[in-house]
Amino acid sequence: MPLNRRDLLRGAAAAGALGVAWPLSGGLTLAQAEEAAFALGASWDEAPFTVGVASGDPLPESVVLWTRLAPQPLAEEQPLPDTVEVEWVVATDSAFRRRVAHGTAPATAALGHSVHIAVTGLEPARRYYYRFRALGRTSRTGRTRTAPDGHVRRVRFASANCQAFHDGFYAAHRGIAQEDLDFVVHLGDYIYEHGQVGGDHVRDHEGPAVTTLPAYRRRHALYKSDPSLRAAHAAHPWFITWDDHEVVNDYSGTTPGLRARRDAGYQSWFEHMPVRPDHPTTPQVYRQRSWGDLLDLSILDLRQYRSAQNLPGGTILGGTQKAWLKDRISHAGDAWHCWVNSIMLSQLAKPGGGYYFTDQWDGFLAERREVLTHVHDTGMPDLVVITGDWHSAFVDDIRPDFDNPDAPVIGTEFTAHSISSGAYSPEWNAANGPVMGGANPHLKYFEGNRYGYDVYEVTPRRWSTHMRVIGDRRDPNSPVSTLTTFHVDRGKAGSHEDRGTRTSPAQYRRDR
Ligand SMILES: [Fe+2]
Structure with a gap:
């Protein structure tokens, strides 16, 4: 039976081969770290280009x-x-x-x-x-x-997010490497800073072990020891944003006392990513890019400038980025407008009140309403938001006021499965899919039992999101298949599941 990397590690520790639970943290000799990495299936390219x-x-x-x-x-x-x-x-x-x-x-x-x-x-x-x-x-x-300029009739790209090395092999990246794509977008949680292996749930956190520049470098190099990740990088150009685990769980870039650790995380991220060399130690992550006249990308940075969650005047974008995004909305031309968004934008309310997670946009209510009201008021059409972080797939209607089910639909959010990071259990998903759907009338679809990536196929008339899933994250060669496809027609806000895949397994569907 195949084992995931976490099981391999536990087995090795039980056999006495390794002295500690998560041996790739700081404090190990090189030989110990290499022994642990090889036990997890690591391999690198030939030196000195080991990390690809x-x-x-x-x-x-x-x-x-x-x-x-x-x-x-x-x-x-x-x-x-x-x-x-x-x-x-x-x-x-x-x-x-x-x-x-x-x-x-x-x-x-x-x-x-x-x-x-x-x-x-x-x-x-x-x-x-x-x-x-x-x-x-x-x-x-x-x-x-290179990107096209002028008229474009089709773009095909993929998104990846949340690739906890200890949770599985990167069969999904192997799939991305083999896809016919113009580019790849990474939505964050490229590495996890975790210190030790813990439970099996999404939001377990153990001691923060990676805190220094050498330790973050080692962690990035470990992640690049998976040959499928290096193949996906070598196959396509990537646009990359980040989320929290590039530094530490649920952090805000403006948290006092975090500065040295944040700087180490940012610099090591820069050192391992194909990003512009303009700001090596404080990367400029948010930016506008386009694919001819067809696709307008707003790549967001929801970490570096945010305040704490749940403050009356809180911000997830920071003042400068918010002004930039609102200006982009004001001057949006005729194109698909895609926000590359690391964490869920749509409201995810609990049935009795409150929210599941306020680290996502639900912790920044006034700013979300301000931005989405601006989309509505300016009439910016054809908004598609692509999101990671949740380790499960969602499709949401975006409304300027999620508490008002009669508010107009102004766009669609596709939240993608994770590459490997652990999702909730099938039991949790089966019980809570309908609960989340019942409490959130804008929620159309939820599937949490699978791992993979999304492929977006975009023409002037239609946006299609194909959810690609792997069979088993414990198998580096696990085959990829399409779970389902949703589409949005140009000029008509709102998504529809393709007829052919409407009977695929899911834990919640609003429309039947
Ligand atoms: Fe994650």
Whole structure:
């Protein structure tokens, strides 16, 4: 019977092979950390490009190329000179006969020997191949794509979120790597900072163990030891935002006393992500991107600037980002408007009053109403919000006032399954799906027993969300299938489940 990584770890600990419950935290020797990682199925690319290659943030003429030199990926200090020159090359063919750009960049110890190349002068809507060379070695080849400009008839992209390494293998990323996609969006919880393995529920938290820059680096390198994650990065460019576990559970970036830990989490995140190299230690995560005239992306940062939850004047966006988002709403053109949103926007009220979780937008009621009322008042059409965090799939109608079921529908939120992070039990889901549906008339669909990712297929007339699920997160080669598909028609707010998949398993459906 296949085991997930947590079971493997427990088995090894019981057999006396490992002395501690979650041996990838700080305080271990390199040999101990490697022993634990290999027990969990870790493998890396050939040194020094152990953690792979990636590309991201495509613009019509530019894309970011990333790698990190880490000959000993779990070591706190890499056995490298302070600065290593890294050559990079971009070609239009995978054999690198037609080279269109190349250069060198310094990988420095100060930034974990990572490199971020913002390549410019590329052609729009074009596939490219890239690779790196350093210390006499060549990296694997990555494949990427620039954004189109002008008229676009179709875009196909995927979202991933919540990939707790100890909860399962990344069969879902293997699926993403094999999909025909223009790009991938990551919605956060790329790593988990957890110190120890705990219970089986979504929101269990054990001691905070990863707090320093070397420890966060080790954690990121561990996550990249899953070959399916590296394959998904090498296959497509990614747009990336973050959620809380890149630093610590349910944190606010403005929490006093968290500064040093936050800085360490942010810097190590930058060092491992294909993001623009403009702000390495305090990354600028929120931004606007587009895919021609078809898709307008507002990538949100719901962590760095937020206040505490449940305050009368609380903010999840922070003043500057809120003004930016409202300005984008005011000047929205004719396109699908997609908010890349790490945590649930729609209300999720409990039957007797109150909310399930106020770390999500439910803890920032006045600001949510202000932003959504602005969407309504400006008449911005065709809003689709894509969300992670919950480890279960939801489809919601978005209303400016969720307490008023007669308020107009102004958009749709698709909350995706997690890649691997543990969801609630099937028993909890079966009992609570109908309860959540009953207490939230805007909630259309809930499915919490599966893991996977969403694929969005968007044309000028229709947005389709395909929920891709894996059979078993304990199996790295688990096959991918489509659980169901919902669509939104252009100019008509509200989603509909495709006829062919309406009888698929789910714990709640509003419309039958
Ligand atoms: Fe998560």
